[in-house]
Amino acid sequence: MAKNLTNILYNEKFPLSNKYNPEWILENSMGPNVLWLTEWLCKKIDLKPNMRVLDLGSGKAISSIFLAKEFGVKVWSYDLWINPTDNWKRIIEEGVKDMVFPIQGDARNMPFAENFFDAIICIDSYIYFGTDDLYLNYLQKFLSPGGIIGIVVPGLMKDFENGIPEHLKNFWGQDCWSWHTVDWWKKLWDRTGLVEIKVADTMPDGCNLYVQWKEAQDFTGKNPWPEDTAILKKDAGEYVGFIRLVAKKL
Ligand SMILES: C[S@@+](CC[C@H](N)C(=O)[O-])C[C@H]1O[C@@H](n2cnc3c(N)ncnc32)[C@H](O)[C@@H]1O
Numbered sequence: 038m039a040k041n042l043t044n045i046l047y048n049e050k051f052p053l054s055n056k057y058n059p060e061w062i063l064e065n066s067m068g069p070n071v072l073w074l075t076e077w078l079c080k081k082i083d084l085k086p087n088m089r090v091l092d093l094g095s096g097k098a099i100s101s102i103f104l105a106k107e108f109g110v111k112v113w114s115y116d117l118w119i120n121p122t123d124n125w126k127r128i129i130e131e132g133v134k135d136m137v138f139p140i141q142g143d144a145r146n147m148p149f150a151e152n153f154f155d156a157i158i159c160i161d162s163y164i165y166f167g168t169d170d171l172y173l174n175y176l177q178k179f180l181s182p183g184g185i186i187g188i189v190v191p192g193l194m195k196d197f198e199n200g201i202p203e204h205l206k207n208f209w210g211q212d213c214w215s216w217h218t219v220d221w222w223k224k225l226w227d228r229t230g231l232v233e234i235k236v237a238d239t240m241p242d243g244c245n246l247y248v249q250w251k252e253a254q255d256f257t258g259k260n261p262w263p264e265d266t267a268i269l270k271k272d273a274g275e276y277v278g279f280i281r282l283v284a285k286k287l
Contacts, residue, residue, distance in 0.1 A: 045253045048246070051076045053107050057099075063259050065097040065127070068161040069250045074189040074279065075100040075160050081236045081283045082187050084108040088155040091115060091179065093144055094162020098124035098137065104158070105136035112137045113154075116162075117144070144176075151178045156185045163188040164215040170225070177231050180286045186232065191247075192216045192280040194239060205276060208268045219280045232284035243278035244269055 046059040054062070054072035062072055084090070086109030092101040093115055101114035101124075114124055114137050124139035142148060144166045157180055159167070166172060167188070180186060193216055201209045223237040240246065248269050254260035269277060 045256060046070065046249075048073065048249065050246075053103070057103070059253070060257075062099065063253060063257055065099045067096040069191070069247050069279075071096065071100045071160055072103050073246065073250075075103055075158070077240060077279070078158060078160065078187045078189050078281055078283070079104070079108070081281065082156060082158070082185050084110050084156065087111060089113070089153060091149070091154045091157040093157055093159040093176075094165065095119075095124075095139075095160075096162070098127055098139055100158070100160050101137045101139075102128060102131045102133055105133040106131070110136070110156075113149070114139045115142060115144070115147070116140075117142065145172075147179060149179050152181045154180050154184060156180075156187070158186075159188040161189065161191065164190050164192075168215045168217070168225075173226055173229055173231060177286050182286060184286045185235075185283060186286065187236075187281070187283040189279055189281050190216070190222070192222070192239075192278065193218045193276055194274060194278045195276065197276070202276060204268060204271045208262075208265055208272075208277075217280075219282075222280060222282055226282065226284055230287070232286055234282065234284045236281060236283040238281055240279040240281065242274070244272055244274035246279075247277065 047055055051073050053076050057072055088110045090104055090110045090112045092112050095101050095114040095116045097119055098114040101112040104110050104112050121139035121141045128134055128137045219237050219239050226232055227234055251266040255266055
């Protein structure tokens with residue numbers, strides 16, 4: 038099939054994401070397709086209409102818009118780098134202004150009431166602050182008892198044996214050192230006794246999906262790191278992929 042913008046992000050694994058305009062997704066995802074990652078996470082979270090959800094590190098708020106539209110939840114769209122007025126414009130344009138509330142702030146210093154949220158989700162952002170051993174204890178205070186926290190992060194399918202593998206040397210920046218294995222993340226949360234881990238897994242074929250995303254960016258001239266496409270193809274999931282954790286607050 039010829040590639041064009043009506044099918045370039047089509048993936049049968051993500052029927053909900055397939056409904057959205059690929060140009061809009063390409064324009065507003067700050068890493069790999071944020072709708073794919075959100076949809077994957079939500080397969081393991083039982084979201085019900087009117088639940089209060091924190092979308093932590095929501096970037097340009099399209100995951101928040103997706104959550105409101107697909108699940109009828111109310112979303113506090115919280116991010117550090119992105120101007121909330123720009124997010125508000127996107128939220129209004131998508132017709133969910135009564136359901137999504139944009140706020141700018143630091144994940145380590147949040148303005149919310151304790152026990153406020155029914156669920157906290159975090160897509161491709163937890164690696165910027167959540168590797169701190171003490172962070173889960175801070176975050177879980179904002180969840181109601183029995184509330185759910187779910188994250189998706191890019192990560193390692195296995196640890197490096199002897200430093201950065203040759204084929205990843207032009208991919209691996211200093212900010213990748215917070216990429217870890219699923220076992221690493223599971224242990225970080227499990228040992229606290231604060232949560233019960235419901236899911237800790239990796240995305241089957243995650244690296245291929247990353248390649249599909251990079252090829253779509255190449256096709257539209259929106260790939261900020263064009264050399265990554267070939268590198269990820271070469272890796273083919275040996276090291277690089279996506280990790281999902283879902284846990285219930287005890
Ligand atoms: C790779 S982007 C992902 C954004 C969005 N979830 C997406 O996938 O398009 C990482 C996001 O983490 C946010 N972030 C980084 N450090 C943060 C912090 N300390 N508090 C809140 N957000 C933070 C940034 O503002 C940025 O939007």
